[in-house]
Amino acid sequence: MKPVYRFNPAFQTPQGSPIRELFKYTQQQGMISFAGVYSSPALFDAEALAHSGAAVLQESPTACLQYGATEGVPALTEALRALTRERTGGKVTAENVLVTTGSQQAFELLLRVLVGPGDCVAIERPAYPAAIQALRLANADMLEVPSDDDGMDTEALEKMLLAGARPKLLYVVPTFANPTGATLPLERRRHLLELAVRYQMLVIEDDPYGELRFAGTPQPLLLEVAADVPGGDDWLVYLSSLSKIVAPGLRIGWMSGPAEILRRAVIAKQTGDLCTAPWMQLAAARYLRDGCLAKHLPTIIATYKERCEAMLEALQQYFADTLEVTVPQGGMFVWARWRDGTEANALLQQAVLENVMYVPGSAFYAGAADPARLRLSFATAAPDEIRIGVTRLHAAHGKLKR
Ligand code: PMP
Secondary structure (H helix, E strand, O other): OOOOOOHHHHHOOOOOHHHHHHHHHHHHHEEEEEOOOOHHHHHOOHHHHHHHHHHHHHHHHHHOOOOOOOOOHHHHHHHHHHHHHHHOOOOOOOEEEEEHHHHHHHHHHHHHHHHHOOOEEEEOOOOOOHHHHHHOOOOOEEEEEEEEEEEEOHHHHHHHHHOOOOOOOOOOOOOOOOOOOOOOOOOHOOOOOOEEEEEHOEEEEEEOOOOOOOOOOOOOOOOHOOOOOOOOHHHHHEEEEEOOOOOOOOOEEEEEEHHHHHHHHHHHHHOOOOOOOOHHHHHHHHHHHHHHHHHHHHHHHHHHHHHHHHHHHHHHHOOOOOOEOOOOOEEOOEEEEOOOOHHHHHHHHHHHHEEEOOOEHHHHOOOOOOOOOEEEOOOOOOOOHHHHHHHHHHHHHHHHOO
């Protein structure tokens, strides 16, 4: 007899991550992928990381190989404080820092600490799929706030709040958002924090891409703006990660914010994974302390700039009339929309046959999706491959039309 397991209702009919489900196609021989958030392996600073990893293991084998404090190893929390000071022009010292196993874990810990079934959480529309998935599994009630080329529309958010919506949490990627690539201008940043204070709504600033700017004017972090809005820093938790600027395989992220919240997140992490791998933490701390990030980051940024330009040029050449695209100033993504009624999900089937892939926009909506949307990542493929990939996409589009 087939066993009937009594699952948690949230897992009764689970939906896997739509992006992780696409992963099988990336293994296809000759595939050019515009789907992933993976840096190309050529951009990994493997030599410097090998040196950092070996040096810390030799110097402090016990600290590397033993369990560590849940909060994180002091050498890394110190390095992350220094990084925060640097990112905020010396304005924010980030007294409370919790090292997490990727920033994905930081988000998950915050949901455990703050969100119960039916609680309202505001997100951008469209939003990062793994955040939507985590909120679904937490049985949260998602309030989708519209966004445009300048990120979350805070006027629309204010209208929702005035109409009675009471999200206890708001999750936002204010700089080079996933999937839109959009960046919130300063006025919206300030407005968002004023609303957070007025409506006692905790803002989670997720910032994995902020340092990947290759054009335009830098915007201050919400973390920095919060210091200027009275009461602002009581209502902001900052998340960031080494995944996009060093390597996702390190699984190093962190959060900083109010002590009361971080104390509870530490307790949640104690039952999650006890601590983030100490060896990786110490290696990362050494890598940062030795100035390797500062040395290597310009290479990543210059590479993404070149790739982004190659993608925009090729899209313009082949799809000038049919595809509307954003022009990102950093990050990894071009967010696009078919003007001719093409459905991104249907086109993907054809595209995979042509050996090119992307993520259909439907992955990024908690509610009704716009079927004409798609996200194209320029992070993984080299400029020549990007050009070939776009010609393949053109062929797939032509075949679908016929
Ligand atoms: N937030 C956003 C917006 C992301 O795009 C990602 C990675 N795709 C993450 C968080 C998770 O990153 P990490 O590897 O640090 O868990």
